[in-house]
Structure formats: structure tokens, C-alpha cells
Amino acid sequence: MSETIQVQMLGEFTIRYGDCVISDSNDRSHRVWSLLAYLLVNRRREFTQEELINLCWSGGTGSSDPANALKSVFHRIRALLDRLEDGLGHRLLLRRSGRYVWNEEVPITLDIEQFEERCRRGDREKEPEARLRAYQAAVGCYRGDLLPRLSGEIWVMPLETYYHGLYAGAVSSAIEILEDCGRTEELAALCRQAVKIEPYKEEFYEHLMCALIENGDNREAMAVYDDMSEMLFSDFGVMPGETLRKLYRQASRTVNDHTLSMDELRMQLQEENSAGGAMLCEYDFFKILYRMQARAVARMGIAVHICLLSVTAKDGSALARRSLDGVMEKLPPLLRGNLRRGDVISRCSVSQFVIMLPQANYENSCMVAERLTGAFYRRYPHSSARLRCMVQPLIPNE
The missing domain is CATH 1.10.10.10 (Winged helix-like DNA-binding domain superfamily/Winged helix DNA-binding domain)
Incomplete structure (x- = not known):
């Protein structure tokens, strides 16, 4: 042989x-x-x-x-x-x-x-x-x-x-x-390979984003962050660490490499899909909107309420992951269709959504919560899930 x-x-x-x-x-x-x-x-x-x-x-x-x-x-x-x-x-x-x-x-x-x-x-x-x-x-x-x-x-x-x-x-x-050695292209290629084997190791994503930013590929660095944050949130209900968020902000600040005109600025700021219904956003951006509203509430005294929507099994225990994923996928279009254009929705954990209801008092906010749960049960009468809504006023920044 x-x-x-x-x-x-x-x-x-x-x-x-x-x-x-x-x-x-x-x-x-x-x-x-x-x-x-x-x-x-x-x-x-x-x-x-x-x-x-x-x-x-x-x-x-x-x-x-x-x-x-x-x-x-x-x-x-x-x-x-x-x-x-x-x-x-x-x-x-x-x-x-x-x-x-x-x-x-x-x-x-x-x-x-x-x-x-x-x-x-x-x-x-x-x-x-x-x-x-x-x-x-x-x-x-x-x-x-x-x-x-x-x-x-x-x-x-x-x-x-x-x-x-x-x-x-x-x-x-x-x-x-x-x-x-400053060999950033080789570094980026190595890190791309590494995150396929180690998809949850944030250290490798940090080096990958640094290498991409160093190479001037800021949009790709932002795409890496988006994919990773979606994976972490979907699998564990957590967001990337502060170092990665700083890198994302650094990349996003340098995407526009020339002076913008007012028309260009307005086009970039305009919402791509202006269809009716509430706005759905990532949790990091929801926190920014929340803090902005908290300042406005303190200054102007307007009414803003927060609704926390939780998904469990009917007996209150944790829903099986496969069933939970199915429910969480169905909820965003249903929520958007039953809320106002000025309302904001974000997924804040593996089994929860948070909803911001501007210019809505406590009674109206509770009615909104009942409408959302009712709409879900009517749409999915045989679902094994139970929806619970908790409403509280937004706490103003003093």
C-alpha cells in the first residue's frame, strides 16, 4: 500500500x-x-x-x-x-x-x-x-x-x-x-473566516470592523455590525458591546465623504418606505428616540406612554423556541398595521416588543394594548402563545 x-x-x-x-x-x-x-x-x-x-x-x-x-x-x-x-x-x-x-x-x-x-x-x-x-x-x-x-x-x-x-x-x-504589520486586507480576510467558525466572538468582529474602516470600506463595516447584531439579538436577545457600537458610529460618520447639499441631506433622511403604520426600528435607535421624548416630556409636559408586550405560553411559562420564533416573526406587521404612524416599535428581547405611544394618555394607551392583543388572537386563534401588555408613562428627564 x-x-x-x-x-x-x-x-x-x-x-x-x-x-x-x-x-x-x-x-x-x-x-x-x-x-x-x-x-x-x-x-x-x-x-x-x-x-x-x-x-x-x-x-x-x-x-x-x-x-x-x-x-x-x-x-x-x-x-x-x-x-x-x-x-x-x-x-x-x-x-x-x-x-x-x-x-x-x-x-x-x-x-x-x-x-x-x-x-x-x-x-x-x-x-x-x-x-x-x-x-x-x-x-x-x-x-x-x-x-x-x-x-x-x-x-x-x-x-x-x-x-x-x-x-x-x-x-x-x-x-x-x-x-x-498594518496588513489590513489580510486581517479582514482572516477575521471573515474566523467569524464563520466563531460567530459569537465579538473580539473577531471588532478586528474585522477596524480593518474595514482602516481600508475605507465603512459601508461594509456597518453591514458587518448589522448582521452580527441581528444574529446576537435573534439568538440571545442581547445587543453588541459598547466597543462595537462605537466602531459602528465611527463608520457611519465617515460614509459621506463629501459635503452634502440640502437636497442630498433631505433625500438621505427621508424614510424609504412611507407606507402607513407605526415605525419599526432597532432597539439601539429606539433608546435614542426614547431619550429624546424624555427630554421633550420634561420641557413641554406632553403625554407619552410605553407599552411592553411579552410573549409566553398560555400558562405563563416560556414558549418553545420554535413556536416563539414564529410568533415574533408574525408580530411586527400586525403591530404596525394596528398602530399610528407616529408610534414606534422595537424588539427589545427574545420574547418582547416595546412600543412608544406619543400623545396618548394612560387610558388610551391601555385601549391600544387591548386592541393589539385582540387583533393577534383574532388573526391567530389557534396560537399556543399568550400576549401580555404592560403600560407605563414615560419618565421625563428632569
Whole structure:
């Protein structure tokens, strides 16, 4: 056998030999692929029957005859490997003195070992350029987290955390070198790749936005912020940190790179969609509008009320996420259609909307809240959701 068996475990689990490839994405034999992965990761060891039975059946539970069941799993593993070449399974997995061993005479490469070696090389190198090359090679090798279809296996979890931590460290080290060298285009490309693997790590978004702003691509920096803030809010009900908000404001201030005429200014300020109904805006902008109204209330004594609309299950408990997402998607057009043009709506948490009702006293605001909940129940009479509205006056800035 002259060719090397190539095993990929980062991002997906595939085994390639020559032109043939097998993958766990095309096979539902979870136990077979789990044991095969375990044998590969630990291939320089010998395995007792008891160890593998404990791995597959938690000490023998779940099988009346675990020894024969293990033999059956090994038969299926060998048959799986035979898809790469006839007889390959029996040449790779051997039985010696009652123990299972992997035939180390067969050349094999694992992407996790190449990835780890490149990370370590980057740590060892002294020259920045050599360190950068090693870290970039490591990052290029990391196509995703370890064995994603086996992520629930107890033995996989600590390894997944370990390799993910190595990846984040390699990216951070490469970012530092690129920033010191002023190579902002490479930095932006690296960060774009990194946020696909680490979609919730704000540090990488900060470096990406800084690089884009440095390159003069302010609109793209704003688009990155918009996409990230929408994702964070949708998944966790939170907004980006203050550093990212400052970068967004910095980018937005420099979008207009020439002096504006009054006509240009008015066109930019004009609402794109002037259809009827209330205004829907992001929560950051809602807070600005709220503070502006709080100043006006203190100065002019006008009546402004805030309505907090919460979505729960009918018994008051949290609604299942899938049902909640469906309700939260349906609410904005329904709210807009049942409110005035001067009212403002914003989603303020995973399960809540806040509504600003200018020039409305407490009684009228409560009537508005009842109208909104009534409209929802009429439109969706079989919904599993319950809508609760709480109305309070806007507190003026003294």
C-alpha cells in the first residue's frame, strides 16, 4: 500500500484513500463511526475488549451480549473500510493477544494532528513572518469543530473544546501580527473566516470592523455590525458591546465623504418606505428616540406612554423556541398595521416588543394594548402563545 490514508475530523468526518472517500454524513451507523473515530484518535494504543464495551454500551448496559455485539460492530467497521479498497478493513484493524490494535505500518494522516503541529510551530517560531505562516496554515486546516456529528459523545467533548481553543488562539495570534504589520486586507480576510467558525466572538468582529474602516470600506463595516447584531439579538436577545457600537458610529460618520447639499441631506433622511403604520426600528435607535421624548416630556409636559408586550405560553411559562420564533416573526406587521404612524416599535428581547405611544394618555394607551392583543388572537386563534401588555408613562428627564 503506497498511498496514504487521509482522515479529516475537523468540520466533518471523512476518510480518503486514493480516489475513494467514505463519510459519516452518508451513513447513519452512529456507533460504528463513533468507535472508528475513537480508534483513529487513539490509534497508537492497544484496546481491551472491556474498554471498548464500556465506550459503546456504558459498561455493558443496552446489550444482552456485549462481547458479541462488539464483534458485530468491528465487522461493520471493517466492511466500511473495505469500501475504500477490498480487504483494507482487515489490514487496518488487527487482533493481538485478545486486544484490538491499529496497524501502524499503514501510512495515515489526521488533520487534527497536522492542525495541532502547526499551532505549536507558530508558538515556537521567533520571527513574526514565520509565526504568521504557521498560524495561517493552522487556521486553513481548521474547517470546523471536531466530529460535529459525534459532538454528543462524552469522549469527544473535551477534545472538541481543546481544538477549538487552539483555533481561537491561533487566530488571535495571527491577528496581532497582521495588525502590527498594518496588513489590513489580510486581517479582514482572516477575521471573515474566523467569524464563520466563531460567530459569537465579538473580539473577531471588532478586528474585522477596524480593518474595514482602516481600508475605507465603512459601508461594509456597518453591514458587518448589522448582521452580527441581528444574529446576537435573534439568538440571545442581547445587543453588541459598547466597543462595537462605537466602531459602528465611527463608520457611519465617515460614509459621506463629501459635503452634502440640502437636497442630498433631505433625500438621505427621508424614510424609504412611507407606507402607513407605526415605525419599526432597532432597539439601539429606539433608546435614542426614547431619550429624546424624555427630554421633550420634561420641557413641554406632553403625554407619552410605553407599552411592553411579552410573549409566553398560555400558562405563563416560556414558549418553545420554535413556536416563539414564529410568533415574533408574525408580530411586527400586525403591530404596525394596528398602530399610528407616529408610534414606534422595537424588539427589545427574545420574547418582547416595546412600543412608544406619543400623545396618548394612560387610558388610551391601555385601549391600544387591548386592541393589539385582540387583533393577534383574532388573526391567530389557534396560537399556543399568550400576549401580555404592560403600560407605563414615560419618565421625563428632569
